[in-house]
Amino acid sequence: MQKNFAFIALLALFCVSCKAASPIPGLQLYDAAGRLVEIYAPEPESAKVLSETGRTSCLYSFASAVSISDTLDIILDIDADGSFLLTIYESASDKIPAASFVVDIRASALLHLPGKRTIGAFEIVLKDAKSLVLNAISMDARLSGMRFIPADNPRLHLSADTSLGYDRNNFITAVALPPLRPLAGSRHASVLAQARQSGKISFRSGSSAWDVSSLDALPAALPLELFDRVGQLSSGLQVSASGGLSQAYYNFGNGAPPADLHALLSCSAPSGDFSLWSWDIFRDTLVFDFKDYATQDLYLKRLAFFAEKPGFVGRLAGDSEIATLHGWNAHDYPASTLLAFYSLAKKTGFALNRQEQALYALLLRYSILAEDADGNPSLGSGAIISVSQESDKNLRRVFIDHESSHALFFHDEQYRKLSAQLWDSQSAEIRSFWKLHFEYRRYDPSNRYLMVNELQAYLSQQSTGRVDAYYRDNVIPRLAAAYPSRALWLAANTESICLDALAQAKKLDAYLLKTWGLRAGAFGRASLK
Secondary structure, rough: OOHHHHHHHHHHHHHHHHOOOOOEEEEEEOOOOOOEEEOOOOOOHHEEEEEEOOOOOOEEEEEEEOOOOOEEEEEEEEEEOOEEEEEOOOOOOOOOOOEEEEEEEOOOEEEEEEOOEEEEEEEEOOOOOOOEEEEEEEEEEOOEEEEEOOOOOEEEEEOOEEEEOOOOOOOEEEEEOOOOOEEEOOOEEEEEEEOOOEEEEEEEOOOEEEEEEEEEOEEEEEEEOOOOOOOOOOOOOEEEOOOOOEEEEEEOOOOEEEEOHHHHHHOOOOOOOEEEEEEOOOOOOEEEEEEHHHHHHHHHHHHHHHEEEEOOOOOOOOHHHHHOOOOOEEEEEEHHHHHHHHHHHHHHHHOOHHHHHEEEEEHHOOOOOEEEEOOOEEEEOOOEEEEOOOOOOHHHHHHHHHHHHHHHHOOOHHHHHHHHHHHHHHHHHHHHHHHHHHHHHOOOOOOOHHHHHHHHHHHHHOOHHHHHHHHEEEHHHHHHHOHHHHHHHHHHHHHHHHHHHHHHHHHHHHHHHHOOOOOEEEEEEEEEE
């Protein structure tokens, strides 16, 4: 009889285990290979809903441990109204957790389970949350940080290792990002943030602190190198904005991370030919930071002559023809110019060098150009700009502002119209000055579009407070020395030239500030605190 009782007790325990191992109705995961993985829990019928008046915790286990690639996370689709403890186990039989996080969600959210190569189980225990609903489990692209996606069904995307701070209206005003996890074998990354309204976004890690001004919720991004020179954050990074944040996460940008233009100038020299970024305001503008002028020439010199140099515009010059001629120290080209260059090379069979071919591959990768069914170049969208490490610190700042003003000119129709109005409103004397200036700079003065574009760039590459000195003490003396026959005319018109340049620069500056939160001479918005 005693033996029978022991057998019955053992059988009861076995039945309880069977019950604990039952699949949760309507909750399944398709793994990275497309295989269906069932999810188990004790009392599975009630496992999807937790509340302070009922079930307050649940251990969820996968039928088999799920492997995670470098680019994927397991996603929990959750509705919660407060904080809970999330514990992750590599195996369903493990007693020691692989990771544990306190997560605070006050919305519908897609919660990314971070980091381990395999996950066998996870547990949720309510803390301050009064209720929590686990709607679904899936796999998606890896995220480190927070993103709010305002769609038909708004969702907060949040990695479990990211902490949020709320104001009294439940707006997210602070985000504590975790130490950076490897992603796709690359550590060339930025931290991107977006505020809910105009204001200041603050970034801090250890003793490093930067502020970025943001107009009308424009995104802002800083290279991670600014916070950790060895390329790996050993501690987290804090992002805050008093008016609330809609995004704050690590961004790899497919090899061209977004970055504030002035912030990227503080990064170290590239290990290869160049560092590649995208402008955080205009993400389809690629920014090349070349290691030196000679390397930059290999990629862009022939393109410069094709696009802008008198006597060369519209044709592909051979190396011997331009070898002794100067290209530019910094560059800018819209998608349309790049298309014309590569289309002509394809049509005529012109032999481009290795670097120009590599540039073409990058333009395809980032959709600035495309190819049709026959493999011919076709138009994408965007632009490229470049600077070089060989320029000194002050020139790099001037060059990045000059070249980025061109990128904005390519993107913003109203800015183009304003620039054209400034050109068309000039007196004959002022127009003569600018054409002389651009002839000296080796631009094609017969190209009106080019003249309008360069006018705004030379006016906006420095602050309005420096415009008078730049033209009075720099440009006009250079022109007088280069064109002795025009020296007296330049001297007689110096005052009107400087006054007109300042007036036009102020109009451009006002537009930049009102529309983009930028200033003449400040196309980057970041400042080191």
